[in-house]
Amino acid sequence: MITIAGRAYDKVIQSNVCQGETNYEQALNMFLPLIDEFDSQRKIQNKKFYERLKRDIIDGCLMPPITIALVSKEHSRENAEGLEEYINAEIGHGYILDGLQRINTLRAASEELGFDRTRPLPLSVIISPSEDQLVYRMITLNNGQRPMTARHQIEILTGSIFEQRQYKNISIKTEKDTEGKRYKNAMPLANVAKAYISHMTQATTNENRKIIEEKMDEILVGRILDRGFSSEMNDFEHVVELIDRLCSAPEVFNWFKVENNIIAFAAAVQSSFDSISAASPEEFGQAVTLFERAFDGFNVSKLNVGRLRRQLALEFIARYEKLSQFSESELLEHFSEMTAA
Structure with a gap:
């Protein structure tokens, strides 16, 4: 179950951007099947790099928000209603737009003793009229500049x-x-x-x-x-x-x-x-x-x-x-x- 606390409208990609949360248990159930769904995502990185995040999750850190995307012309409209119900009903057809590595790290942490499945996981959900808008948003946010070291x-x-x-x-x-x-x-x-x-x-x-x-x-x-x-x-x-x-x-x-x-x-x-x-x-x-x-x-x-x-x-x-x-x-x-x- 995803709870939506608020939303805003992105006029450039004509998409609703919702802010909400779930918990680790539900995130694993909902998001692990989505890992291979979005062709534009990066491949899974070296697990060693995320070993520290895994240990921090077990110690009780609040994992940074992830971004999930859904495609729906009807629910991407600025005045669309019933977004929370739509998101929970259709999340199985979504994409992990940002947070692929974190979800995999969460899966690894869930296999360790001391993992708390009830911890909250903040997230954003973008509902866009097409995948093109999602790809555009990914490009404008993550490219065009050299990442800071x-x-x-x-x-x-x-x-x-x-x-x-x-x-x-x-x-x-x-x-x-x-x-x-x-x-x-x-x-x-x-x-x-x-x-x-x-x-x-x-x-x-x-x-x-x-x-x-x-x-x-x-x-x-x-x-x-x-x-x-x-x-x-x-x-x-x-x-x-x-x-x-x-x-x-x-x-x-x-x-x-x-x-x-x-x-x-x-x-x-x-x-x-x-x-x-x-x-x-x-x-x-x-x-x-x-x-x-x-x-x-x-x-x-x-x-x-x-x-x-x-x-x-x-x-x-x-x-x-x-x-x-x-x-x-x-x-x-x-x-x-x-x-x-």
């Missing part, structure tokens, strides 16, 4: 969230913002965006020019999905607030302005958030000064400096409570043993 989406989101925020000791600015202007304690937005990605993946190796962008984006998405979402993990906003507080010490601000440092910090801080939060800006300043002195002990002419800095900063921040108490020689020896292999 996950990295680009995160960068845009970072700008939307943090560029307008007011902090005490840092100001997050784009490169364009700083052209011909001087800002006190300006932190490049590009660096913050990269730190956001490292926080989401808990990794510092999210860029590799040797790998084509499309494949690198797949790796990035895979890392984010593998890490999943945990309510116990600090939001990136909390990480930025911690950075802002620590940056009241000038040496700390200068340390975070180095791209590789803030990337490594964001990737590792979850492991030591409480101990670093308990440190004063001056204490953390002494710690990063210790890190820099130990780092200076390496012969950088024979090393990839950026990669080495990320690796060692990641280790230092992840084990901050212990390593910040080392002497310079002890820390250098520890780093030397790490990189000897």
Whole structure:
């Protein structure tokens, strides 16, 4: 049974667009037989890619809406009545316009222990006078532009969230913002965006020019999905607030302005958030000064400096409570043993 809560009329494709919901049990019964009905749909993708969504469904997530399409000249009219009754009577002749992969993932989840068949599934139902209008809508919505990569989406989101925020000791600015202007304690937005990605993946190796962008984006998405979402993990906003507080010490601000440092910090801080939060800006300043002195002990002419800095900063921040108490020689020896292999 599909319940319809509202509708609107699409004047371009002369179709009724209804908003409603069903539940997982009914969705499986109604929509699995429709999977092969629409010739314009994509083939089923690699199940591994949707493994995270399957686990989230079992854990109780609300699956994103799917779109079902029906063809009827009579019920596609703007003033058509009885749409809920028509939809429930004719759903067996419909098409999955958007959500094919999600329905297959829902089927996989239904075979696991803990699957809740009563969870609601939001959906849209398009009633169109012909399949041509449906194909047209699919083309206008999904083509004509290059899809944004996950990295680009995160960068845009970072700008939307943090560029307008007011902090005490840092100001997050784009490169364009700083052209011909001087800002006190300006932190490049590009660096913050990269730190956001490292926080989401808990990794510092999210860029590799040797790998084509499309494949690198797949790796990035895979890392984010593998890490999943945990309510116990600090939001990136909390990480930025911690950075802002620590940056009241000038040496700390200068340390975070180095791209590789803030990337490594964001990737590792979850492991030591409480101990670093308990440190004063001056204490953390002494710690990063210790890190820099130990780092200076390496012969950088024979090393990839950026990669080495990320690796060692990641280790230092992840084990901050212990390593910040080392002497310079002890820390250098520890780093030397790490990189000897």
